[in-house]
Amino acid sequence: MVGTPLSREGLCTMILFDAEACDGPLPVLTDSALLAVLGQLQGATVAVVDRGLRVVYVNASFARWFGVPGHELIGRRLPDLYGAVAAAAFRPHLERAFTGEKVTYQRLVQEPGGRSVWHTISLVPWFSERGELQGLISSALPVHELQSTNEALRDAHQRLRAHMDNSPLAVVEMDADLALVHVSSRGQQWFGWRVEQHAGRSVLDLPGLETPAGPLAEALRRLQAGQELQNRVEATHRHPDGSLFHGVWFNSALLDAQGRTVSIMAQIEDVTELVESTQRLRDLARFDTLTGLINRGALMAQVDQSLSRVRGSPQGGQVALLFLDLDGFKLVNDLHGHRAGDEVLQWVARRLASAVRQTDTVARLGGDEFVVLLDNAVSDAVVQQVLSRILAAFDDPFVLPQGPVRLGVSVGVAVYPQVEGTVDELVGCADQAMYEAKRAGKGMVRYAEVAA
The missing domain is CATH 3.30.450.20 (PAS domain)
Structure with missing residues (x-):
């Protein structure tokens, strides 16, 4: 920014690059190459300094910065025009330019009126026609709006990144x-x-x-x-x-x-x-919270699907419902309390799950009532096998801290298509058959009557 009247504190250096250059006469600007460069700097604030940092040329824009006629600036050294503060800051740029390198950079500078404005500064080495370094050509163009926009974009980008991270x-x-x-x-x-x-x-x-x-x-x-x-x-x-x-x-x-x-x-x-809360709500709507078995609503939906599948299959098939009610469970609650009763129900659920096939479904309807759904490869022999394992699951007592408890189970069986009807009717038939088994004694099995 040498030679640009950007502030009184200045952009030049107090370093004397060539002490002898200060003592000699000012160079005469007759160099055609130099004049060609100056002719291209329309609209810029321009100054030319020799190796001793003495001003040998300024344009009207440069002179206006100092509020004096241009001829009064000729011969004055840049350290006399600008203060020492900027000297240290711009020394690296000047030193690079005096090695023959063209230097361009940007700086926020203060105008004489106090307004800070961004400028692009160019320092171009000035060589004589014989190739000797004579000094520097300094030009400054305001780029305040562009730089302000870039800064605003950079600030916005940083704020956006911060919002993204937070x-x-x-x-x-x-x-x-x-x-x-x-x-x-x-x-x-x-x-x-x-x-x-x-x-x-x-x-x-x-x-x-x-x-x-x-x-x-x-x-x-x-x-x-x-x-x-x-x-x-x-x-x-x-x-x-x-x-x-x-x-x-x-x-x-x-x-x-x-x-x-x-x-x-x-x-x-x-x-x-x-997602987990929704799944828990679905589980509450589908599963029995005490035993982990599916509940009545889920069972009815599954039975309906099974009946629809069998009815729509050319090969047909059977669906069997085993309706179970525990024998002697009320006595457990009366003698040992409901906590002991809940523990027994959990054991019953585990024993039933172990007694049926992996493809079968065990549900708890409520109280001490359970249902086993057989809807895969169901035959009369399969129904008998599962029934036998279920009854055997109650051979061993349930051991409570208060002592062992023996329970039995009464089972009502309804098999589709021997028993026709809707889901509710099929479950109702199995329920009615269970009550017939209850009346016949503990540990009994009864089949639902087939309509004539």
Whole structure:
């Protein structure tokens, strides 16, 4: 910034580059090359100094900075025009220029009126026609608006990055090929992705995506192709420590003037707690909380599906319902309390689950009533085998702290298609058959009557 009247504190150096140059006469500006350079600097604030930093030429813009006619500046040394503060700051630029290098840089300087303005400063070495270094040509052009805009953009970028890092969402930026460009600090924490390690790799190939990439890949592909500007997709991921979490990806595409996707940004929300809470609610609606068996509602739905499948199959098939009621359970509650009764019911559930086949279903309807559903490869012999194992499951007593307790079970059986009807009717028939078994004595089995 030598030779630009940017402030009284100045942009020059107090270093004397050539002491002898200060004692001789001022160079005469007859050099055609120099005059050609000066002619190209229209609109700039221009000064020419010799090797001793003496002003040999200024244009009107330079003179206006100092408020004096230009001829009064000729012969004065830059250290006399500018203060010492800037000397140390600009010494490196001057030294580089006096080695023959063209130097360009920017600086925020203060105008005479006190306004700070950004300028681009150029220091061009001035050589004589014989190739000898005579001095420097300094030109300054205001670039305040551009620099201010760049600073505003930089500040906005920094603020955006800060918001991204402080956001409860993970933010992932990709290019048009889905290659990772940036990941916020939360994204780094959740996925273990690092820009310095994973930049340039497709997000779909990075570790942590537990769910098959199909739905996510398809959602991102639609953005790549310009079919959508934004979409939403759920996916399951794995933290670096191995634990799973569920995420919702809110994706958006940035298009160029031709409508082509140039980048994609994803904001991922961790919905693990919501997913798990929803699953718990579903479990409460489907499972018995005491025994872990499915409840009445879930059983009725499954029986309905089984009947529909058998009825719609050309090969036909059978569906059997075994309705169980414990014998002697009321006495357990009366003698030992409901806590002991609950413990016995849990044991009963485990014994029934061990007695049936893996393809069979055990449900608790409530109280001491259970139902076993047989809907796979059901035959009369299979029904008898399962019944035998169920009855044998009650041969051993249930051991309580108060002592052993023996229970029996009464079973009513309804087999479709021998017993026709709706789900409710089939369950009702098995229930009625169970009461017939109760009346016949403990540990008895009765089949529902087949309609004539």
